[in-house]
Amino acid sequence: MDITLPEEGGRSARYQLVGQPVQPVIGGRFSRLAYAAAHVVADPLAMTDPWSRPVVDWGKTMEFRHHLWRLGFRIAEAMDTSQRGMGFDWASAKELIRRSIAEARTVEGADLASGAGTDHLAVSAARSIDDVIAAYEEQFAFIEGQGGKAIMMASRALAAVAKGPDDYARVYDRILSQASGKVILHWLGDMFDPALKGYWGSHDFDAALDTVVAIIERHAVKVEGIKISLLDAGKEIALRNRLPEGVVMFTGDDFNYPELIAGDGRKHSHALLGIFDAIAPVANAALVKLAAGDRAGYDALMAPTVPLSRKIFEAPTEYYKAGIVFMAWLNGHQHHFSMIGGMQSARGIRHYADIFRLADRAGLLADPDLAVARMKNLYAVAGV
Numbered sequence: 001m002d003i004t005l006p007e008e009g010g011r012s013a014r015y016q017l018v019g020q021p022v023q024p025v026i027g028g029r030f031s032r033l034a035y036a037a038a039h040v041v042a043d044p045l046a047m048t049d050p051w052s053r054p055v056v057d058w059g060k061t062m063e064f065r066h067h068l069w070r071l072g073f074r075i076a077e078a079m080d081t082s083q084r085g086m087g088f089d090w091a092s093a094k095e096l097i098r099r100s101i102a103e104a105r106t107v108e109g110a111d112l113a114s115g116a117g118t119d120h121l122a123v124s125a126a127r128s129i130d131d132v133i134a135a136y137e138e139q140f141a142f143i144e145g146q147g148g149k150a151i152m153m154a155s156r157a158l159a160a161v162a163k164g165p166d167d168y169a170r171v172y173d174r175i176l177s178q179a180s181g182k183v184i185l186h187w188l189g190d191m192f193d194p195a196l197k198g199y200w201g202s203h204d205f206d207a208a209l210d211t212v213v214a215i216i217e218r219h220a221v222k223v224e225g226i227k228i229s230l231l232d233a234g235k236e237i238a239l240r241n242r243l244p245e246g247v248v249m250f251t252g253d254d255f256n257y258p259e260l261i262a263g264d265g266r267k268h269s270h271a272l273l274g275i276f277d278a279i280a281p282v283a284n285a286a287l288v289k290l291a292a293g294d295r296a297g298y299d300a301l302m303a304p305t306v307p308l309s310r311k312i313f314e315a316p317t318e319y320y321k322a323g324i325v326f327m328a329w330l331n332g333h334q335h336h337f338s339m340i341g342g343m344q345s346a347r348g349i350r351h352y353a354d355i356f357r358l359a360d361r362a363g364l365l366a367d368p369d370l371a372v373a374r375m376k377n378l379y380a381v382a383g384v
Contacts, residue, residue: 003372005353006384015357017372022301022363024071024281028288032261032268033225035113035250036073036276037081038065039324040088040096044338054083054092054340061096062103064333071284073276074111075100076151080192081274082115083321085156087341090120094142101146113184114143117153123195126157129167136175144180151227151272152176154188156195165201165211172215182224184250184272187212187239189230191317205235213242220244227252227272231313233260240267254313254320258286258302262295274320275309278327282364301363308358311351319346323355330359330371337378349382 002016041060044050065075077100078084078093097114104110118126118135126132132155143150152175162168176183190197200208216223226243228236229252237260240249250272251260260269276283282301289297312323322344329337337344356365356375365371 001368001372003375005356005375006350006379007353008350012384017360017365017368019360019363019365021366021368022282022285024284025288026070028072028284029291030072030287031291032287033248033250033270034073034276034283034287035076035272036068036280037076037079037272037274038068038277039321039328040082040340041334042338042340044336050338050340050342054088056092056096057334058099060334062099064328065100065103066107067333068277068280069107069110071280072287073280073284074113076272077112077114079115079151079153080188081277081321081324083340083343084115084117084153085119085193086318086321087343090139097143097148098146101148113149113151115153116140116143116150118155118157121157123156123160126161129161129170132158132161132171133174136171137178140175140179149181149184150179151184151186153186154193154196154199156193159196159199162201165207168201168211169215173218176215176219176222179222183222184224185216185226186252187226187228187230191231191315192229193318209239209242213239216247217244220247223247225250225270229253231255236260236269240269254309255306257309258299258306262290262298274324275305275312277324278312279305279308279362279364281366282362304362305364308355308362308364311354311358319343322347323351326352326355327359327364330356330374331366332370349379349384352378
């Protein structure tokens with residue numbers, strides 16, 4: 001099977017599909033905690049204005065969560081993969097969290113944690129650290145009131161008003177001391193959100209590392225783990241090596257995740273990844289092999305997903321959500337390629353062609369005939 005795809009320089013060339021769809025292992029055992037940060041499915045027929053308040057296709061959104069649970073993944077809900085802070089507001093996130101927690105109760109063994117941030121507090125309206133604390137408290141109260149577990153997301157408002165590391169410590173000390181259950185922390189780099197530059201009160205990694213480690217050490221009984229998303233394996237390992245006993249590392253490194261999850265024989269990372277949304281069938285099969293002690297089999301499956309992930313998360317990295325939703329559309333998880341805020345327009349047509357090729361090579365086109373048909377429709381609209 002082949003298809004004509006655009007290349008650099010305005011040329012087009014025939015591409016021969018080479019991949020064989022990888023079959024996941026339903027009911028397989030993982031030796032790592034594996035959270036997939038899940039996207040939301042927009043309802044394009046209900047959105048009279050795509051830039052207005054988001055309209056979600058709740059049925060398809062919940063169906064996708066069942067797809068991830070069926071493959072053995074935990075779900076990180078209402079995170080940046082769901083376009084939090086990029087068109088998906090707190091009012092919509094509350095409804096998503098409420099529905100997902102309720103849905104998880106219908107699935108044996110389903111696990112879910114939800115993002116608690118301060119995004120209902122406009123950065124321009126944040127005047128003090130107390131404003132940030134109050135915003136976090138509101139979101140924690142909602143999630144915990146639903147019986148959910150919270151992921152403490154990085155805060156744009158905190159980054160804007162904090163004058164140094166002590167202000168970060170004050171906020172995190174307050175929220176963690178009040179949390180009813182264990183919390184996952186999230187260190188999100190500015191490549192994902194430029195407004196978070198200098199998080200933890202310093203532009204120097206080592207100084208920031210000291211700040212976050214000190215916070216975790218003070219609250220180790222309340223911290224399940226920390227997800228770090230800096231796209232730098234060395235920085236993740238530096239933090240991993242300093243975590244207190246019982247606090248786990250969740251890799252958020254969508255560039256280097258296979259080696260970090262596999263570990264170095266002494267320590268390893270667990271996973272909380274946006275790319276797992278797109279590569280779930282292959283990641284499932286690979287994690288089952290890793291749990292069985294088959295490192296070579298794990299590497300063979302995971303390695304082809306890395307070029308795909310690096311393409312999806314290439315700069316400007318914050319637009320990676322478009323590639324995630326594109327993959328869901330190619331694989332039939334939704335009937336359209338529309339996103340909240342029209343975010344599908346954030347990437348160019350050659351970018352999507354590259355994703356198609358790399359997804360094929362990684363065995364991630366579940367139904368090649370469907371994927372080719374949808375690509376042809378996309379390129380016809382683009383005038384290719």
